[in-house]
Amino acid sequence: MARKVGIVGAAVTPFKSKWYEKTYYELAQMATREALADAAITPEDVDAVIYGIYNDIFERTCIPEHPLQGITGLHNKPGLRVSNGGATGAYAISAAHAYIAAGRYDIALVLGVEKSTDCFDFTSKSSTPEVIKVIGWSGDSFFEQKIGWTASDSYAEVALAYMDEYPGDLKPEITAKISSLLSEQVKGNPVAQRANDQCTPEEVMNSRYIVYPFKELEICVYSEGAGAVILAEEKTARAIAKNTGVPPVWITGLGESNEHSFAGKNQNHWGRIYSHHMAAKRAYEMAGIKNPLKEIDVVELHDAFVHQLEISMAEMGFCPLGHADGLIEDGIMTPGGEVSVNPSGGLIYCGHAVGASNVMSAWACRNEINKKGHRRGLVHGTGSTICQYGVAMILEHD
Amino acid sequence: MQKEKVIPFNFIPDKGGRTLKLGGANYMLMNDAMYTFYERSMGDFSDFFLAIRDKKKILGCKCTKCGMVRVPPFVTHCPDCNFAPTTRVEVGQVGKLLSTPPITYFANALFLDKAPFGRGRAVLKGADTAMSVMLYTTTGILTPGIFNRGTEVKIIFKDERMGEICDIFAVPASELTRAQIAKNGLLESELNFAAPKEPKYGKPTKKDAADFKQTVKELQLLAKEMSASPRVRRAIEGWKRDVAVKCKAGEFAMLINDGDFKIEDKKLKSPDFVLACEDPRYLLDGLLYKGAITDSVITKKLWLSKNIEFNTIFKLDRLARFLAREKKEQAAK
Numbered sequence: 001m002a003r004k005v006g007i008v009g010a011a012v013t014p015f016k017s018k019w020y021e022k023t024y025y026e027l028a029q030m031a032t033r034e035a036l037a038d039a040a041i042t043p044e045d046v047d048a049v050i051y052g053i054y055n056d057i058f059e060r061t062c063i064p065e066h067p068l069q070g071i072t073g074l075h076n077k078p079g080l081r082v083s084n085g086g087a088t089g090a091y092a093i094s095a096a097h098a099y100i101a102a103g104r105y106d107i108a109l110v111l112g113v114e115k116s117t118d119c120f121d122f123t124s125k126s127s128t129p130e131v132i133k134v135i136g137w138s139g140d141s142f143f144e145q146k147i148g149w150t151a152s153d154s155y156a157e158v159a160l161a162y163m164d165e166y167p168g169d170l171k172p173e174i175t176a177k178i179s180s181l182l183s184e185q186v187k188g189n190p191v192a193q194r195a196n197d198q199c200t201p202e203e204v205m206n207s208r209y210i211v212y213p214f215k216e217l218e219i220c221v222y223s224e225g226a227g228a229v230i231l232a233e234e235k236t237a238r239a240i241a242k243n244t245g246v247p248p249v250w251i252t253g254l255g256e257s258n259e260h261s262f263a264g265k266n267q268n269h270w271g272r273i274y275s276h277h278m279a280a281k282r283a284y285e286m287a288g289i290k291n292p293l294k295e296i297d298v299v300e301l302h303d304a305f306v307h308q309l310e311i312s313m314a315e316m317g318f319c320p321l322g323h324a325d326g327l328i329e330d331g332i333m334t335p336g337g338e339v340s341v342n343p344s345g346g347l348i349y350c351g352h353a354v355g356a357s358n359v360m361s362a363w364a365c366r367n368e369i370n371k372k373g374h375r376r377g378l379v380h381g382t383g384s385t386i387c388q389y390g391v392a393m394i395l396e397h398d
Numbered sequence: 399m400q401k402e403k404v405i406p407f408n409f410i411p412d413k414g415g416r417t418l419k420l421g422g423a424n425y426m427l428m429n430d431a432m433y434t435f436y437e438r439s440m441g442d443f444s445d446f447f448l449a450i451r452d453k454k455k456i457l458g459c460k461c462t463k464c465g466m467v468r469v470p471p472f473v474t475h476c477p478d479c480n481f482a483p484t485t486r487v488e489v490g491q492v493g494k495l496l497s498t499p500p501i502t503y504f505a506n507a508l509f510l511d512k513a514p515f516g517r518g519r520a521v522l523k524g525a526d527t528a529m530s531v532m533l534y535t536t537t538g539i540l541t542p543g544i545f546n547r548g549t550e551v552k553i554i555f556k557d558e559r560m561g562e563i564c565d566i567f568a569v570p571a572s573e574l575t576r577a578q579i580a581k582n583g584l585l586e587s588e589l590n591f592a593a594p595k596e597p598k599y600g601k602p603t604k605k606d607a608a609d610f611k612q613t614v615k616e617l618q619l620l621a622k623e624m625s626a627s628p629r630v631r632r633a634i635e636g637w638k639r640d641v642a643v644k645c646k647a648g649e650f651a652m653l654i655n656d657g658d659f660k661i662e663d664k665k666l667k668s669p670d671f672v673l674a675c676e677d678p679r680y681l682l683d684g685l686l687y688k689g690a691i692t693d694s695v696i697t698k699k700l701w702l703s704k705n706i707e708f709n710t711i712f713k714l715d716r717l718a719r720f721l722a723r724e725k726k727e728q729a730a731k
Binding site: 060122136140153160163203208211214 | 408409410411418420421423425427429430432440443466468470472478496497498499500501502503504505506507508509510512515517518519521525526527528529530531532542546547562563564567635636637687688689690691692693696709712713715719722723726727730
């Protein structure tokens with residue numbers, strides 16, 4: 001019988017467009033120090049660490065986690081690195097959950113970190129084209145990298161295929177409204193990169209195309225930062241909670257799915273994000289959720305792009321496929337609606353420090369549950385080409 | 399002529415670095431690179447790439463059990479038929495797009511000179527799966543609407559081929575003659591790509607002239623404000639371009655020089671590139687963050703003499719955005 005696992009501590013460093021003042025060693029230690037302090041425990045109490053680091057090239061070393069073992073005070077403890085594209089953080093939490101649920105460890109640290117914008121294109125004198133290039137090295141190296149594959153254009157392929165299927169959905173005025181709403185929700189997020197960047201729907205619509213159909217203000221921003229969560233089995237979690245006065249938030253459902261990375265017959269479900277559908281289905285089954293719209297109060301969704309946010313919400317059962325615009329038109333995610341989506345501002349406004357992003361989402365979801373009295377939340381992660389990877393995680397109050 | 403290198407020389411920075419002062423402390427930034435060279439095995443894909451290079455043919459693999467034809471031929475055994483073996487087959491060079499393709503306007507560092515381009519999934523005649531392929535139009539800048547789901551495309555082979563996937567690209571079949579569509583191994587040199595042609599705007603009226611004068615004045619004031627903002631200056635740090643802006647009622651110079659941004663009422667003898675627009679207000683509105691300059695190029699309100707200067711256009715859009723963000727942040731404080 002699997003053991004119950006809860007989150008008992010969490011911390012996130014500020015997400016910034018560039019941390020000139022800190023290396024990824026220090027960012028990782030900052031998040032660890034603060035998460036351990038949040039749980040009122042010391043490194044000696046931690047049995048193992050799971051690292052979430054997406055891209056070796058960002059950190060400029062091929063085993064980027066190795067220096068962190070000693071730096072975080074966890075020498076001679078087990079350490080495992082997870083690297084699953086954009087979904088790295090969510091998969092890292094999932095791995096830690098599995099170890100604890102199976103009884104291998106009682107307390108584990110999940111540490112996500114990324115320092116991406118040290119990459120610099122000296123021809124255009126800016127970071128972004130080089131960051132996109134480095135992410136571009138993640139694409140298929142025989143058939144796609146050399147024809148300009150990027151994360152953005154691969155997600156755009158899926159969004160456009162969905163729009164071919166449902167031409168009346170994902171209307172530009174709705175995607176603009178969602179981005180604008182997220183920009184309002186980010187206010188007050190102490191770690192957000194764009195906490196003061198409130199945008200009107202008109203500004204979103206007027207922003208430049210990056211990759212058609214995505215506009216600049218509909219895309220997540222590259223960030224540098226770290227996030228850490230402390231997971232513990234039930235008895236330990238309750239003891240920690242007694243000490244800190246903060247109740248554990250239980251992980252009651254987890255689901256993952258990786259689709260095919262090519263398209264066409266018997267391959268990717270073109271126009272759908274089946275990985276998100278399958279991940280959510282598995283997480284709901286584990287948590288006993290029948291109607292997510294009625295049973296989930298808050299979603300921290302990996303919004304790499306607003307269009308994908310809409311499709312992912314539909315795939316996870318919050319609105320019908322073909323009417324994802326109902327998120328706004330039917331008031332599902334507008335203030336006072338049935339579900340709060342990305343109260344943190346999401347990756348578009350809080351920022352996307354890849355390995356740390358889903359950890360930030362878990363931190364934010366836990367805060368929402370503990371501070372606003374929500375019963376249940378969902379943390380979502382997506383990654384790899386054409387939304388290939390999907391993770392869904394249910395967090396729940398006692 | 400020197401042979402092309404696997405890393406273009408202009409991408410390589412000088413050894414060294416710089417020191418940045420932040421909050422009273424000094425922080426170092428060092429120029430660096432991770433580089434690894436490969437003599438990469440193309441292995442079981444060799445015949446696919448050799449067929450492109452030497453025979454101008456596209457190969458797929460066909461499952462001996464279910465008959466599914468995959469292009470490119472990325473499996474020797476079918477994963478859907480308990481790994482039944484596949485055999486090589488040749489497929490057609492005309493196909494249909496599986497879905498509406500994205501268009502990349504802001505490309506990664508290696509593709510800045512190739513944007514805008516599309517990348518779509520073409521199901522070639524005789525294939526069941528879709529092959530990723532770069533998409534171009536012969537009619538100028540690629541804009542939404544040229545390629546859609548089901549658009550018929552034709553594979554084009556570059557004249558000089560190395561045996562790589564970028565040796566081929568696709569164009570809409572509707573832009574070709576019947577003979578071109580029917581021909582296998584159609585070469586890039588056999589296409590007629592429209593040459594960039596500077597637009598002509600006719601004779602200006604007195605009102606055009608007065609509006610032009612006023613807009614240039616407003617642009618000059620805005621440029622001054624931008625040059626005074628440290629955040630905006632960062633958007634054009636290290637960038638230098640002399641741009642001739644040609645309008646219906648006159649011409650002026652837009653000068654970008656390592657953080658400085660100036661508009662001067664003069665004609666440039668040898669600009670880095672020409673930006674043409676009937677009404678300079680399109681440019682002013684863009685810089686005032688009232689509509690992207692990038693989008694004005696896409697919708698042909700602005701004309702660029704060199705596609706690679708999309709790079710500069712993005713920086714102009716960033717100037718506008720950075721100034722708007724700076725104002726918002728100041729207001730929030």
